[in-house]
Structure formats: C-alpha cells, structure tokens
Amino acid sequence: GQQVMQIPQYQHVQEGEDFTTYCNSSTTLSNIQWYKQRPGGHPVFLIQLVKSGEVKKQKRLTFQFGEAKKNSSLHITATQTTDVGTYFCAGRVYGNKLVFGAGTILRVKS
Amino acid sequence: EAQVTQNPRYLITVTGKKLTVTCSQNMNHEYMSWYRQDPGLGLRQIYYSMNVEVTDKGDVPEGYKVSRKEKRNFPLILESPSPNQTSLYFCASSPGTGLTEAFFGQGTRLTVV
Numbered sequence: 001g002q003q004v005m006q007i008p009q010y011q012h013v014q015e016g017e018d019f020t021t022y023c024n025s026s027t028t029l030s031n032i033q034w035y036k037q038r039p040g041g042h043p044v045f046l047i048q049l050v051k052s053g054e055v056k057k058q059k060r061l062t063f064q065f066g067e068a069k070k071n072s073s074l075h076i077t078a079t080q081t082t083d084v085g086t087y088f089c090a091g092r093v094y095g096n097k098l099v100f101g102a103g104t105i106l107r108v109k110s
Numbered sequence: 111e112a113q114v115t116q117n118p119r120y121l122i123t124v125t126g127k128k129l130t131v132t133c134s135q136n137m138n139h140e141y142m143s144w145y146r147q148d149p150g151l152g153l154r155q156i157y158y159s160m161n162v163e164v165t166d167k168g169d170v171p172e173g174y175k176v177s178r179k180e181k182r183n184f185p186l187i188l189e190s191p192s193p194n195q196t197s198l199y200f201c202a203s204s205p206g207t208g209l210t211e212a213f214f215g216q217g218t219r220l221t222v223v
Contacts, residue, residue: 041217042214100153103152
C-alpha cells in the first residue's frame with residue numbers, strides 16, 4: 001500500500017543548530033501536510049503544500065515540496081528548546097486519505 | 111471553542127473486556143477518523159467516516175469497530191481487546207475531502223493486560 005517514509009527517526013541537536021526532516025513517497029501526492037506533536041500532546045497542523053516545487057516559510061521553519069510531488073522537507077533554522085517534539089509529514093494520495101510518516105523526534109540540548 | 115474531545119484519556123483494562131472510546135467534535139466536520147500511534151510506526155489509520163452512516167476501513171482495522179450515527183460522534187469499539195491493542199489512540203476530524211487539515215483529539219492511552 002501507499003507508504004510515506006520519513007527520516008531521520010530521531011535527532012538530538014544543540015540549541016542554535018539547524019534541523020531537517022525528510023519525507024519520501026512511493027507515489028505522487030496531491031498535497032502534503034506537516035504536523036507537530038509536543039511531548040505528551042496531540043498532533044497539531046503546521047502547514048500544507050500543494051504545488052510542485054512549493055516553498056513556504058513560518059518564521060524559522062521552511063517547508064518544501066519536491067518538483068515531482070513525491071518528497072518534502074521541513075527545515076528549522078537555529079533550533080530553540082520550544083522546537084522539541086515529533087514532526088510528522090502526511091501525504092494525501094486521493095480523496096481525503098492522509099498517510100502519515102513515522103515521524104522525526106527532535107530533542108534540543110540547551 | 112472548536113475542539114475534538116476524546117474520553118477517557120487513560121484506560122487500563124483486561125484482555126477480552128469490551129470497551130468504547132468516545133470521540134466528539136463541535137465543528138460540524140463531515141470527515142472523522144481514528145488513528146493509533148506506536149513508537150517507530152507513526153500514526154496508522156484504523157477506520158474513517160466520510161459522513162453519517164458512512165464508514166470504511168483504514169490500514170489497521172482488525173479488532174476494532176466504529177459507528178457514525180450522528181455527525182458529531184465517532185466512537186471506537188474494541189469488542190475483545192488484546193495486549194497488542196495497547197497503544198495511544200487519536201481521533202481526528204476535518205471539514206471534508208480535499209485541501210483540509212485534520213484536527214486531533216487529546217488522545218487516549220490504552221493498556222490491555
């Protein structure tokens with residue numbers, strides 16, 4: 001079935017360092033969403049990308065959608081302790097079915 | 111306040127004892143779904159519902175049932191829970207198909223002993 005692979009599974013960075021998580025799909029996606037889950041919390045929607053090659057920014061977060069609409073990335077510049085949590089990508093293949101990646105756990109050392 | 115409410119938040123039960131996890135949303139969303147979250151596996155969809163009386167299997171439906179008698183409620187039923195259903199469960203809703211974000215409930219941590 002449809003799979004969305006997400007790497008790395010886990011990353012531990014020093015505060016101020018950059019962080020990137022990547023998602024790859026085996027098939028073309030109609031759009032991709034990113035969610036953040038704080039420790040002990042629930043996933044919260046961050047952003048949605050729809051167009052091929054689209055790039056969106058939210059303060060220190062930069063989201064990209066690949067030209068082939070099969071991959072995406074989330075980059076955080078100069079991480080802060082408030083960035084800790086698990087970041088999920090979720091690709092939409094058809095209809096309203098969202099397929100989630102396994103998530104990347106981010107820990108930030110201060 | 112727009113929200114998705116799950117109950118209970120925590121539950122410890124014994125193998126074979128039927129249980130229901132409730133989910134309710136106050137946003138008049140058509141689409142609702144259930145996920146389970148396990149370490150290293152991310153969020154896997156159990157069942158989803160496109161509207162009242164319309165439900166369908168997700169990726170891991172075995173051992174679960176759902177119903178959608180009203181638009182706002184989407185309970186998850188475990189008729190005979192087993193230890194491999196120990197997990198963190200999330201209910202989510204969204205306005206419909208297409209370019210819509212999912213709103214998640216607070217989660218239910220279930221332990222089956």
